[in-house]
Amino acid sequence: LDEAVASYHKALAIKPDYAEAHNNLGNALQDLGKLDEAVASYHKALGCDATLINAHLGYSKTLGHLVPNWHFPMLNDGPRNHAYLEALNSVVDVNSHVLEIGTGSGLLAMMAARSGARKVTTCETVAIISETAQNIVTVNGLAPTINVINKKSTELAVGVDLEDRADLLVSEVFSNELLGEGVLHSIEDAKRRLLKPNAPIIPASASIMIALFGGTDIKNKFMVHEVCGFDLSRFNALAGQKLTLAKNGLEIDLFTEDVDAFRFDFVHHDHFAREAKTLKVSIINAGRCYGIVQWIRLRLNDKEVFENHPSSKAPSSHWKQCFYIFKAPLDVEPGQVAVISAMHDRNSPWFSLESLEPRSDLPL
Numbered sequence: 001l002d003e004a005v006a007s008y009h010k011a012l013a014i015k016p017d018y019a020e021a022h023n024n025l026g027n028a029l030q031d032l033g034k035l036d037e038a039v040a041s042y043h044k045a046l047g048c049d050a051t052l053i054n055a056h057l058g059y060s061k062t063l064g065h066l067v068p069n070w071h072f073p074m075l076n077d078g079p080r081n082h083a084y085l086e087a088l089n090s091v092v093d094v095n096s097h098v099l100e101i102g103t104g105s106g107l108l109a110m111m112a113a114r115s116g117a118r119k120v121t122t123c124e125t126v127a128i129i130s131e132t133a134q135n136i137v138t139v140n141g142l143a144p145t146i147n148v149i150n151k152k153s154t155e156l157a158v159g160v161d162l163e164d165r166a167d168l169l170v171s172e173v174f175s176n177e178l179l180g181e182g183v184l185h186s187i188e189d190a191k192r193r194l195l196k197p198n199a200p201i202i203p204a205s206a207s208i209m210i211a212l213f214g215g216t217d218i219k220n221k222f223m224v225h226e227v228c229g230f231d232l233s234r235f236n237a238l239a240g241q242k243l244t245l246a247k248n249g250l251e252i253d254l255f256t257e258d259v260d261a262f263r264f265d266f267v268h269h270d271h272f273a274r275e276a277k278t279l280k281v282s283i284i285n286a287g288r289c290y291g292i293v294q295w296i297r298l299r300l301n302d303k304e305v306f307e308n309h310p311s312s313k314a315p316s317s318h319w320k321q322c323f324y325i326f327k328a329p330l331d332v333e334p335g336q337v338a339v340i341s342a343m344h345d346r347n348s349p350w351f352s353l354e355s356l357e358p359r360s361d362l363p364l
Helices: 002-014 019-031 035-048 053-066 071-075 078-091 107-114 127-139 183-193 233-238
Strands: 097-101 119-123 146-149 168-171 205-214 242-245 259-265 275-282 287-299 305-307 321-332 337-344 349-357
Touching: 002 019, 019 035, 019 053, 035 053, 035 127, 053 127, 078 107, 078 168, 078 305, 097 107, 097 183, 107 119, 107 127, 107 146, 107 168, 127 146, 168 183, 205 275, 205 321, 205 337, 259 275, 259 337, 259 349, 287 349, 321 349
Parallel strands: 097 119, 097 168, 119 146
Antiparallel strands: 205 259, 205 287, 242 321, 275 337, 287 305, 287 321, 337 349
């Protein structure tokens, strides 16, 4: 691939308007993982020949890797936005220097600026997103207050990127399972190097929540039995044990109370170790159980809480629920106790059913 890139550059030095060479250079750069450069090459190819379909496809595919489509439902997630805005309004003042990890569109940085912050420093690792966010900040007249930096937060340095340690940290780098975007490492590093002692953090804490679930609507998304008179149940062996699903109005049955499996207190703790524990959860509703559903709960501050609860009838959150599927369905009833193995390695959680203890009120 490196030799191919060198050859395309030689060809373009001879013929700069060679659309196919720009396109093929984009393909090679994409395969090398140099996505920002690949996007630039596809853009040049289309500038030379707007009818080159392969360049349109390559540009769209690469841009989709750099800017996943979940950004758009996230930005339109009204409850999420309201919770963050209220939390920022409650703590930001004219003396605040706010640090944001994960600029994205610049929305949270602009919220902080509108809340009255003296200075907002925000960082974004993807160059094309960082550049676009800076344009958005400028269009909204907030460029004097907000400094967008194209770096990882772990690469920021006080005295270089920040004039001083920040008074407040805000971030929204949470995956469907909470931990997938490296949030624990980012917050640990920021508290150690980039924040003043006892600085407020938004969200103040976050939890990985679970419950046992059932329901035909949900089951049909990952399990099959008889179709048109044919037994297809053996196909279930090919289904993954962990699936991510946007519930989008599908009915779900919950057989337990909400369980706070893992809670991360960002304000009071400076380090978060990997964990493994056994949870004993009481069954409160009867029915056929297919597995464990997992969602996230963010406590922005003492008042504002946001979660993508699986039973919510509100418009769907941009966060999806994760489903840990049992090897075979279980019929459960009130009084039984589910023994659940729970663990996380700081990057991903995992849940599995160890056993289902019988009701304690049954005669021996």
